[in-house]
Amino acid sequence: MRLRRLTxxxxxLLGGTVGFILAAGTGWLSDRAPDRILLDGATGCLVGxxxxxxxxxxxLRGLRETLVAxxxxxxxxxxxxxKT
Numbered sequence: 001m002r003l004r005r006l007t008x009x010x011x012x013l014l015g016g017t018v019g020f021i022l023a024a025g026t027g028w029l030s031d032r033a034p035d036r037i038l039l040d041g042a043t044g045c046l047v048g049x050x051x052x053x054x055x056x057x058x059x060l061r062g063l064r065e066t067l068v069a070x071x072x073x074x075x076x077x078x079x080x081x082x083k084t
Contacts, residue, residue, distance in 0.1 A: 011056045012049045019048015 023044025027037035 008053065008056070011052050015052025016045040016049035018052070019044040019046070022048070 020041045024037050024041030027040040032040070
């Protein structure tokens with residue numbers, strides 16, 4: 001459980017960092033005022049963090065479904081071999 005919490009925290013921070021860098025970098029390259037660059041960076045940080053968290057949840061759900069489907073298939077194959 002602790003590993004899951006740490007992983008989610010890492011993904012959240014990674015998304016925030018990427019969002020901030022992209023938004024602030026874009027504002028800087030567009031020659032915007034420094035206060036607007038920081039505001040855009042802060043908004044990008046929030047959006048990036050939430051987006052990464054959502055995508056990570058989707059990824060984990062897909063992996064979990066795949067593992068369960070493989071386990072069910074392996075169990076069914078083992079039960080089929082046991083009957084013969």
